[in-house]
Each structure stands twice: as structure tokens, then as C-alpha cells.
Amino acid sequence: MRLPKTAHKSRPWRIHEIAGDFQVEDVWDLPTPGGPDDLARLVRQFAGGDGEGAPVSSPVARALFAVRAKLGALLGWDRPGSGVGGRVPSLRERLPEDLRDGPRGPDIRAAAFTSVYQTHDEWAAEMANATVHTVMHIGWVADGAGGHHGRMAVLVKRNGLLGTAYMAAIKPFRYLGVYPALLRMIGREWKAGAHAH
Template sequence: MRLPESAHTSRPWRIHDIAPDFRVEDVWALPTPGGPDDFPRLVRQMTSGNDSSEFSVIYRALFAIRWKLGALLGWDRTDGGIGVRVPSLHDRLPADLRDAPPGPVFEGAPFRSVYRTDTEWAAEIANRTMHGVMHIGWVPDETGGYHGQMAVLVKPNGVFGKIYMAGILPFRYLLVYPALMRGIARRWQAQTGDPVAG
């Protein structure tokens, strides 16, 4: 379920001090009901390789087109990424986070873990269109349980980056996020055996 920006900004996440120049693009409640100690499982699920059969043909085709365009137009070349075009957010971390393990390595995804705490994890991605952060938090809910919450933070790369982000917005809301939420729910349910409320 999509949430208002305040669902992210009102919480005392460490990311606020680390990436104040990034804008909040999206905030979502993840279909991952659990207890106070289930956050590590969510992080493992988010970084493990996804079975592409979990997603619709349209979803897979959309990403195939995006990666083909990126290769053709040079959007995803290594000289446009983290440590080249933009410094890593890891360079901004306070000592306690910088000296701690950053979090797991992604399987088959172009994200890089930045830091992880007991209830918060951030990973970054950069190309010629933007520098982005996927922020995952573990939050209490009104029923006494917990669930994941995802915020997407972005820093577009100039005018082109702003146009690109505006251009993909309808695809994100109509195709990408609904399919992503269904996939997350299926994988979470497969691990727990409990049905996830839609």
C-alpha cells in the first residue's frame, strides 16, 4: 500500500541526516507482517535473487526494454555509477555506521548496501539518470505486530534526470510497484506459511 511521504519523514531514521539532499519519491508499506525480530529476514529476502517467473510478462518486458535502452544510450555505463559519477553515500556515514557491516550483497541487482541497523537498511544505485536510495525500515503497526516499509529517495542527474523520472512515473505506479508488492508478498508467505493480507 502506498503511504504519504510523512510515513517516512516522521520517523527518526538515520537516512535523514545521511541523504538530506535526496527527495522522497515513494513510500510503501510492504506486505511482510511479522514480529520484532523479523527484520533480518526481510533484508535477506530483498537482496536474494528474484525468480523472474514471479513477475508478469509485461513487468519483465518493461525491464528488458529499460535495460536495452540503457545499454544503447549509455545510461548504465560504469562511468556513470557510484564512485565515478557520484560518491557513495557510505562516505557520508557517521563513524558508528561506517565501521559497522554495511549489509548484505545483492544477488543479480545493481544496488549496493550502504548501512544497516536493527530496524533500518539503505542501499544505493546510480547511473546517468539519477542517484537513488532504497530505504527499508521495520515499523510497528496498529495491531501490535511489525511490517516492512520501503522509501525510494532520488537525486536526479540534472534536467535529463528530472525528465526521465517524470517519464517513468506512470509505469512505476501502474506496472512496477504492484508487481513488486505481489512478488514480495508471495515470497514472504512462502517463508512463513501464513497468508498475507492484500
Template sequence: MRLPTSAHTDRPWRIHEIAPDFLVEDVWRIRTPGGRAEDFPALLEALRADRATDGRGLTAILFAIRWKLGALLGWDRDDAGTGGRVTSLRERLPADLRDTPVPAADGPFTPLYVLDDEYAAELANGTMHGVAHLGWVPDETGYHLRMAVLVRPNGWVGRAYMGLIKPFRYLIVYPAMTRAWERAWADLARGR
């Protein structure tokens, strides 16, 4: 379920001190009923394991088109990403976050930090510098997963790109992703 920006900005997440110059593009609540405080690391692992199913359906076709366009237009060159066009947000991490163990990158995003209730990973290319932020939020059923996407578009091309892909994110990508993540949670909860 899509949430207002304040659902992210009103929480005391550590990402606020690291990426204050990024725009909150999207905030979504993922149904993970009955979660416990200590479930967040196991849920992150389940989400990483579930990536094996990413290669199916319309979402996979959209990503394949995006990667082809990126190759054609040079958006994904090494010099367009972190260490090239932009400095990695790892450079902004305070010492206590810099020293936390993070999982290895297993997709286009590079993990920045993992806490008991918060995870952040970054991606940079010729169109934008982005952060995927996952938070574990207490609610009336226990805890739920909340995802925020933060971006810093790269000029007019980046702003145009973000505007162009918005309907695809809302109508196809996020619904498919939330269904997959909710399934991963249900599988994890059944196994407990």
C-alpha cells in the same frame, strides 16, 4: 499500499542524516502481518532469495527495455555511477554505520548499511542517484515493511526520466514487487 511522504520523513531513520539532499520519490507499505521486531534480518534474506523470480512477466520486460536504453544512451557507463559522476553515499556514513556488515551487492543496488530495523542501498547512473530504503515499522499487528525510494535526479534529463517512468512504477513495477515481497513474507511466516 502507497503512503504519503510523511510516512517516511516523520520516522527517525538514519538515512535522513545521510541523504538530506535526496527527494522522497515514493513510499509504500508492504503487508507483512504479525511481524516481530527480530524478524527484519530474516525478511531481508528472504527478499534477497526471492530475487530469483525477478526475471518473469511485464516487469522483467520493462527492465530489459530500460537496460537496453541505458546501454544505448550511455546512462549505465561506469563513469556515470558512484565513483564517477557521483560519490557513493558510503562516504557520508558515520563510523557506526560504516562498520556494520552489509550483504554483497546482488543486483544494480549496492548496500549501504543494515540495522535491526533499517536497510539502505544505492544506485547511480546517468539519470539519477537513488536510494532504496526499507524499514521495519511497528503497527497494530506487530510490524510491517515500509519501502521508500529517494532520488537526486541528474539535471533535466533525470527529472524527465523520473517523470516518464512514474506511471510504469505505480501501475506495474511496485504492485508486482509488493506482491512478490508479500509472498516472501508469507513463506517466511509459514516456515517459523
């Protein structure tokens, strides 16, 4: 379920200390009911268990990401040097000492996200190209009925007019294709994992 941006901004997440110059683009509750200590399981699911996978197994979402990759190659959006550690420094350079010395969490190599930090109730991963620097933040929240679930926020720092135009162009695809397919897949995998768990 899509939530207002205040659902992310109003919580005392550590990401606010690190990415205060990023805009909150989207906030979603994830269909991942669980207990207070289940964030690590959700992070493993996102990372494909071993860091090789990606949180995108839906054919629709895969097709959209494939089109995006082709456009990126054609227009030079993903050229070497345009990502984290090239065009932009990693957010790990902004981490306070306790987060820098704590668990980093797994990367999602297939989706080009590099983990920034992981705590008991937060995980943040970043990616960048010539258009944007993006953070995927997964928080673990109480549901008010004794359970917990994941909440995903996407934070974005646009790269000038190109980044602004890019985000406007992909907005309908995100809401009509990518997010619905992604949320269904996350819910299916979580439910399947709960049976095995």
C-alpha cells in the same frame, strides 16, 4: 499500500542524516507482517538469500526492467563511470562512524543496488546511473496492533534535466506495472517464507 511521503520523513530514520539532499519519491507499506526482529529476514528476501537475486520475479516487472536496461544501453545511461563510485560517490562515505563500523547488509547485484548500511530496523541500498542516484530504504515499523512490517521508501537525486525527464517518463510505468507487481511478489515470498520459517 502507497503512503504519503510524510510517513517516511516523520520517522527518526538514520537515512535522514545521510541522504538529506535526496527527494523522497515513493513510500509503500510492505505486506510482510512479522515480529520486532524480522527486518533481517526481509533483507535476505530482497537480496535473494545470497545476494545474487533481485526483488523482481514478476514477469511484468522483469519485462519493464529489461526494456529499461535496453534503453539504458542504447542511450548510454549505464555506461562505466556513470554509477556509484564513478559519477557519484557512495553514500557510505557520508556514514557516521557507528554506521560505518556496523553491519553493511547484502548487495542486490542483479538489480545493481549496493548496500549502504543495515541496523536492527533499517536497511539502505543505493544505485546510480547517468540519470539518477537512488536509495532504496527499507524500514521495520510497528503496526499499532502488536505486530511489525516493512516500509519501503525510494529516495532520488536527479542528475539535471536528464534525470528530471527520466523520472517523469517512468512514473506511469512504476505505478501501473513495477510497484504493484513488486508488492504482490514480496507478499507471496514473505508468506511462503513464513511457512518455512
